[in-house]
Amino acid sequence: VWRKHHPDLIILDLMMPRVDGWRVCETIRTEDETPILMLTAKSEDYDRLFGLTIGANDYMSKPFNPQELVLRVKSIFRLIDSSKPPSTEKRETIESGGVVLITTTREVTAHGTSVKLTVKEFDLLLLLVTHPKQVFSRSQLLHQIWDTAYDGDTTTVTVHLRRLREKIEKDASNPELLHTVWGIGYKFDPGESG
Known part of the structure; x- marks a missing residue:
């Protein structure tokens, strides 16, 4: 679906029918840099670290405060903007x-x-x-x-x-x-x- 719509950010639930969020995250990361925020009912450090290791930008445990979700999304975009190389960069x-x-x-x-x-x-x-x-x-x-x-x-x-x-x-x-x-x-x- 992300290939068709090219979203600015993906909010990905770990517990999905058919395919789990980890596998979807790994698949996206082999092709795309779209920011990913993972949601899960699991709060163990291993799950959080694994999600970050395979390319998620951030991780939230359910249930969560919707305002915190908005702040996390804004934070991800801020980090991405600050890490973009200047357009005048010559060394390709x-x-x-x-x-x-x-x-x-x-x-x-x-x-x-x-x-x-x-x-x-x-x-x-x-x-x-x-x-x-x-x-x-x-x-x-x-x-x-x-x-x-x-x-x-x-x-x-x-x-x-x-x-x-x-x-x-x-x-x-x-x-x-x-x-x-x-x-x-x-x-x-x-x-x-x-």
């Missing part, structure tokens, strides 16, 4: 370590193979690639890529880095690009091995 293609990012179309190629990334995976990779060798803590990455409301829980950063490695590294268990700096965080450094 970034290449490093066999990885090519086309910022205007958000396409990624790794070692000659096209790679499909979620919105957050792309944003995370773009940040790291444009700051080579700079070490980012998990909290810094949360602050830069995700809503600061989720500051303090870095699980989603760890999951996204693992998925990124699986998609862009030749061998995810022996990364040559995305390195863990133990006790601190992560960095993109194609010149460092192991």
Whole structure:
């Protein structure tokens, strides 16, 4: 349905007949950056984190206050507007370590193979690639890529880095690009091995 109507934002219930909201969210994220607000009767941290990990922009538990829903939607649009690159940005293609990012179309190629990334995976990779060798803590990455409301829980950063490695590294268990700096965080450094 979203393909036909091109909505500005999708409010997605986790508990739907036939297909659950998680699967719908994942499907949308492989094709589209439309903001997604997930609704669910489940309030467990795992469900919230999983929803955010697969690409939801925000998460609300039912029952909820309609005014809060409106505020959350406004907050999502504010974050999207503030993260848009300036229209005068000249650098459209970034290449490093066999990885090519086309910022205007958000396409990624790794070692000659096209790679499909979620919105957050792309944003995370773009940040790291444009700051080579700079070490980012998990909290810094949360602050830069995700809503600061989720500051303090870095699980989603760890999951996204693992998925990124699986998609862009030749061998995810022996990364040559995305390195863990133990006790601190992560960095993109194609010149460092192991």
